[in-house]
Amino acid sequence: MARPFREILEAKSFVVTAEAAPVKGSSVSKTIEHITLLKDKVDGLNVTDNQSSVMRYPSLGICLLIKEHGGEPVLQVTCRDRNRLAIQADLLFAYSRGINNVLCLTGDSVDVGDHKEAKQVFDLDSVQLIHLVHTLNSGKDMAGNELDGGVDFCIGTTATPSADPLEPQLIKVEKKLKAGVSFIQTQAVYEFDELKRFTEFVRNIDEKVKILAGIVPVISAKMAAYMNDNVPGIFIPQHLIDELAQAPKGTGIAKGIEIAARMIRQVKEEGVCDGVHIMFIGREERVPEILEAAGLL
């Protein structure tokens, strides 16, 4: 039985989580393999919610699987697909099945996904969502009705330390911190200084919140350029693109793992964050290699 994430956050000096992206379809055997591979190597498995607005197997479903296989799931909830009724209902269900960690996000626009004609909801935004989870934790629903059986979620949220301009983002982070979160998981960061500046800002407002630096390995210059153009909130600096471009053919993945591990080591050694969150989307089976290279195994 995995240790509750809330306890881990308090107890461990360096927390490691990994992202599990649900499949498109109903076949979950591969996902189960990933879960078994990773559940004891990381402190939590974080499941995306129709990531990049591409329709997939639900986050809630994968979280149940993680639970069944003895891992510690973090449920991602975006505001894009559900209104306040649906979100509250899903959270009640999750808690009743032992899913105790929730990551509150705005969600990408449907325009970047594969169902561009869908009506996007955004009944709530991420700050309001955090407030909502606190409301549920207090034993009431948003309308003020008493709940028959409450919930007690560990709440996390996200932030983009490399946004330009940064100030409006920081104001939003401030609002999220004031709403009350136990951990912040950043969007992928590639510049150490950016991360450092960001954590200093957060620490000034909230000393206790845990910050997990987002790590997304990039395995080719082409992929980096694509991500810069198409993935909201990701900014890969030119010097990394150049470094990838110089890697001999066929060694891209190894290079990507090397760069990611280098960043993790630096984060850990300089103690700027409380941990990392690794998103190796579509290559979950290679996450252990990163952990190993970073000296985390």
Add this chain to the structure above:
Amino acid sequence: MEEIKQAMALYKKILVAGCGTCVTVCWAGGEKEVGILASQLRLARSAAGNDIVTLEATVERQCENEMVAELKDKVAEVEAVLSLACGSGVQTMATMFEDKPIFPAVNTTFIGMPEKEGLWVEMCGACGDCYLDRTGGICPMVRCSKGLLNGPCGGTRKGGKCEIDPDKDCAWVLIYRRLERQGRLDLMREYYAPKNFRAVKRPGKIQAAKA
């Protein structure tokens, strides 16, 4: 146009009706556009060897019964009406001439304002629960592509552009800059609770105070 062509396929004589107010200002359904659409239809039909007769008329405001009534004689002459007014005008026509098919020729999409000649940008979503005083006069409900109330999403592009369109400014970056300029950034730090989306019950209705 394809939709209009198909809708008109069955008819040989129609009225193309414009509206002389809002849609004239935004170049969608004034006398000029009526002329162009009618000509386009005639060209299409004559190319297909199936000529169509078009009457053209533009009234001051197609959402006013009295003004639409001027079209009575012309409507009587034709088999169908193609209206270039907004949804309200089309519905006024449809109510006034219940036995005639009335077709909308424009898709009313938003309430906007002109940015320069020939370009209009959506500014107001007519939500009935206005936040403009707190957001530096920039509506986050409409001008943020996600309608977020508490600040920008994480997808903002370099230079403060929107995640869905590199040419569009992030509304929250604009709000930030304006409030900063006014020294009112505290407004942005305030928490705004979930919005009341039922401020306007559909269908909307406004009753002016009776004299």
Add this chain to the structure above:
Amino acid sequence: MKNIDFDAVAEKVARMPGVTCVNLVSHLCLDEGREKMIASIREENLDRVIVAACSPEFKEHIFRQALEDAGLNGHLLAMANIREQCSWAHEGDVTEKAVELIKMATNRARLLQPLERKELPVNRKVLVIGGGFSAIDTALHLSRVGLRTTLLEKEAVLGTGTGEWQSLHGFDNSSMTAAVEGDRNIDVLASARMTAAEGTIGDFTVTITREGEEISRKYGAIVLATGFRTELAPTSTLKLRTQAEPISGISIVSQEQLFHMLHNSIVEAKPRTIGFMFDFSDENSRFPTLTTLNNALAAKNKWGSEIYIFCKNVKVDSEGAEKLYREARECGVVFLKCETTPRMSMDNGRVAVEARDVFLGEDTIIACDLLVAEELLLPIAGTETLSSLLNIRLDSRGFYQDENVHLYPVASEKKGVFVIGGCRGNLDMGRVLTDISSVVMSIHELLSSGKIQVEIERVKADPQKCVACLTCIRVCPHSAIQLIRVDTGKDVAVISDLACDACGVCAAICPAKAIEFQGYRDDQTLAQIEAIGES
């Protein structure tokens, strides 16, 4: 026009609806023909005239006058161009085409309406913005033709900034300012700026702000003569000296600083070697060429320095430049033609200039005691503000007035607003003088009689149909349209007969079809289309 059977044409035209009489006349544009035309208008009591002849480009005005002489409004004339665009353009018989062209003209003629002409009073005062050479000279010339001028200068006195150094180009600033002071036709407003402007040619109302006080004045025309400024070109990698001071040791200076050294300052040590650079950043280098040649010659004469001129090209097409160039060569100035910008470095207190000489094909390094750096000629600060106040465009370099070959050189797209000299990028003295005489002539022609002839309501917006969408106001290239509240209390677009240049852009774009352009109305154009291919 041998390929047209005129008898057949006459016969067919006579049968066209509304045609009262058909006259075949050779040389209609000569006295004899015109008299015949006038006679038949009177005899037959004609109300429209079609001339099927040569291109309207040549003789339209003559025929219009003939109509006027016969007591008919000149705008009731339509022409069919059966010579240039019919007989001469095709081989073989084109009688049919000629008939069709006349039919088109007839259809149009039927819908023509007379246009009333009216004399409007104009304000005879002129506002000249600027206090440099071109502004002062324009004011003095205008005074001589009897027009009153206000010189609006943002500095405290006239002729600052460029004052003394303009004498390099052969004029004396102090005698000019003295002439202005003694001239009762010229009123100087110094330390003042224009902060608002409205109205049209003959009737501008300008708000001038001076020392926090607002003054409102009325003028008939506005001349912009705000000059230019210089800035060290980005190719000059080393820093410019901040002040013109006596040199001791090394220096990189501007042309103006060199000028001051040559004329005013006591120089501790004469520079033995002087380098000049120009024509690398901006190809429009007539003015730098002149300045360089003048300064180089002066330095040679006064100091006997060795002089090296680094440039891509020497542009000697401005007045006197060829002569200066020859003099410079004769007294030993060395010209080095380089394709790329020379590199500069500090070398033991001197500036080393390293360049590849195109003719020698080898690198040359010359150590200069003094380097006169390349400068960019730029519009002055505030150019944008003035242009937006007056609603006139800037060109790609930020100067007033696009290089628009169709406009009269000093006229802007807004009637009554003129742009001269440095502020329109015209930078050498010869051209500035030409600008001054052109602007003085244009304004004299426009304002001296105190009135102006205009056609009334040639282009007009129907106040009933106008929805005040502002489209026409935004697209009018001559800013001739304003939103005005009419008697009914409604805001409508009103086109100024004075400012309108009759292009019809507004009529074509009006979404309410509220604007009519007499002579080119929609129905008049469509009637011509109707006639095509009918026969």
Add this chain to the structure above:
Amino acid sequence: MNGRIIAFCCEHSAYPAADLAGRLRLHYPESLRVIRVPCAGRVDVIHILKALEKGASAVLVLGCEDGACHHITGNIRAKERVKQCNVLLKEIGVDGRRAVMFSLSPNAPHKFVRVANDIAKTMKESREAR
């Protein structure tokens, strides 16, 4: 109107160019009919559409060269309108090439003739293809 080509010619550029073509005896198709306009910017979408409705095989809008328009932006407006016509025609399955805009200077009679010949040729070819 069997195959007539209508050319709206700006009196500052294309119209004098057409005159010059005549004076130089440069020949172009007889089917061309010139309508003189004060600026290409005066030409409205409806003029072009009505000309095509009347059976013109093609409509030319001929204005000043870029940056040389007597009315500064008239030629740009004309270009936009012709582009709008191309879209409107495409929507109803009509060959967009039937409305074209060209820029030429008043002293370019050869260009005028080339433009006229080219459009006549294009229209003839597309007629034959049908």
